[in-house]
Amino acid sequence: MGSIQEQKIKIAIVGGGIAGLALGAGLAKKSHIDYHIYESVPEYKDVGAGLALHMNAIKAMALIGPEVKQAYFDKALEMGEEDQVMSTEVILAQGPHQGTLVAELGKAKGRKTVSRADLLDGLLELVPKDRITFNKRLESIDSSDSGSTITFKDGSTAQADCILGSDGVHSITRKYILGADHPAAEPVNHEGWQVYRTMVSADFAKQHINPKWTQTVPILLGPRGHVNCIPLNKGTRLSAGVAVRGAKFAEGGKAPDLDPELYKDYSEDAQKIVRMVARDTSASWTAADHDHAETYFRGRVAMFGDAAHASMPFAGNGAAQALEDAAVLDCLFGKLESVEQLEALFSAYDTVRRPRSQAVVDLARKFGRVYAYAEEGMHEDPVKMKQFFGGAAAFTNNADLQKQNDDAVELFEAAVKAAKGGADTGVADTSVEIV
Numbered sequence: 001m002g003s004i005q006e007q008k009i010k011i012a013i014v015g016g017g018i019a020g021l022a023l024g025a026g027l028a029k030k031s032h033i034d035y036h037i038y039e040s041v042p043e044y045k046d047v048g049a050g051l052a053l054h055m056n057a058i059k060a061m062a063l064i065g066p067e068v069k070q071a072y073f074d075k076a077l078e079m080g081e082e083d084q085v086m087s088t089e090v091i092l093a094q095g096p097h098q099g100t101l102v103a104e105l106g107k108a109k110g111r112k113t114v115s116r117a118d119l120l121d122g123l124l125e126l127v128p129k130d131r132i133t134f135n136k137r138l139e140s141i142d143s144s145d146s147g148s149t150i151t152f153k154d155g156s157t158a159q160a161d162c163i164l165g166s167d168g169v170h171s172i173t174r175k176y177i178l179g180a181d182h183p184a185a186e187p188v189n190h191e192g193w194q195v196y197r198t199m200v201s202a203d204f205a206k207q208h209i210n211p212k213w214t215q216t217v218p219i220l221l222g223p224r225g226h227v228n229c230i231p232l233n234k235g236t237r238l239s240a241g242v243a244v245r246g247a248k249f250a251e252g253g254k255a256p257d258l259d260p261e262l263y264k265d266y267s268e269d270a271q272k273i274v275r276m277v278a279r280d281t282s283a284s285w286t287a288a289d290h291d292h293a294e295t296y297f298r299g300r301v302a303m304f305g306d307a308a309h310a311s312m313p314f315a316g317n318g319a320a321q322a323l324e325d326a327a328v329l330d331c332l333f334g335k336l337e338s339v340e341q342l343e344a345l346f347s348a349y350d351t352v353r354r355p356r357s358q359a360v361v362d363l364a365r366k367f368g369r370v371y372a373y374a375e376e377g378m379h380e381d382p383v384k385m386k387q388f389f390g391g392a393a394a395f396t397n398n399a400d401l402q403k404q405n406d407d408a409v410e411l412f413e414a415a416v417k418a419a420k421g422g423a424d425t426g427v428a429d430t431s432v433e434i435v
Ligand SMILES: Cc1cc2nc3c(=O)[nH]c(=O)nc-3n(C[C@H](O)[C@H](O)[C@H](O)COP(=O)(O)OP(=O)(O)OC[C@H]3O[C@@H](n4cnc5c(N)ncnc54)[C@H](O)[C@@H]3O)c2cc1C
Pocket: 014, 015, 016, 017, 018, 019, 020, 038, 039, 040, 041, 048, 049, 050, 051, 052, 053, 054, 057, 116, 136, 137, 138, 139, 166, 167, 168, 169, 170, 171, 172, 304, 305, 306, 307, 313, 316, 317, 318, 319, 320, 321, 322
């Protein structure tokens, strides 16, 4: 039997985003694991809008460790006064029910938002400096039972017992697992979503829009796009956007300009935000998500976070799902005793996490249609809309994540036992009910 040092299981994590860093923070506490994170960018920049993390995200961080949850709380902006109850207010901005509040998502005392860059900074502090290398862009994976080699764009390579890809929506790991020609290997913009977005100082915004919307998160709905704002950087900056479904893209993929004239029948508050966004849409982007993968792993290579299940941003739960993945993987790696058990570990992760995370991808698409008045019978009936949002929130936020971890461990231990000659094949019920 080798020394403890020799027995360490070597993991290469590709992608130091929310998922990769959260898992890194958990694995840093596991002495039998030797891991390294490879991140493509030289340093984090403020890409992506602010995140409003829902209850399941907080619960997942707490499962990885109290310090992970604390890192988020240290970086997040309290939206209102201390202990004030706040939420994402979903309001009909057009049509006969204009002004009706149909949902208060993530309603909580002292509700917070965080910019992605701030959250990454907080998580990075929990990862020992010698366990992450920046400027390392994965290009290819070569993996077998005897080990895995990853090759980077700069020509260098790294070896590990297994590869965990948290390399985001355009994941190389995903292409390795599914095959580059697989129809779900790349993200697709099925419904023609274009997100016009601007970043401004809160002071600037207060001169142009209702100041109320610089301190909370509104989503103002209508058929030609939904409008929203997220305060960032402790309330000093604002991300404001208009998400349009069915945009008519020109050849070459260029989206049409955002035209405030099209929003004349929206509420005054919504129109003001549209006009402010239209002044500078340089931070705009085209949204896309992943069709379902039939597996999240192949041999000793697995994917998690957006790499596995990128979703439209409309349900506000992508980062939460990435954190749920990290919580399950972190817990399973805590039980891992040898490299021979890696496939049982990935299989347990896949069984537990794939149905729920893919249900959230579907749910986010549905949110988009509901926001755009494109879901039959919904916007005409605010009560029905309220019921939809209530059901969706219960599905994402109220999930028992301790049970999710326990189910994964149960499956893993049963598979390990079966491999050793025991009979138990695992009985965890991982079915999900899609709202
Ligand atoms: C506008 C917008 C608003 C959102 N709002 C919310 C919200 O309110 N709540 C919520 O829960 N979620 C939200 N999300 C979703 C959330 O941002 C993502 O789900 C989350 O960032 C996924 O984390 P990740 O670590 O899997 O991927 P990412 O954060 O994308 O990280 C992937 C990392 O991998 C690196 N990488 C990529 N390719 C390679 C490579 N080849 N080699 C090495 N490294 C590589 C990237 O540089 C990056 O650092 C929102 C998303 C958007 C776009």
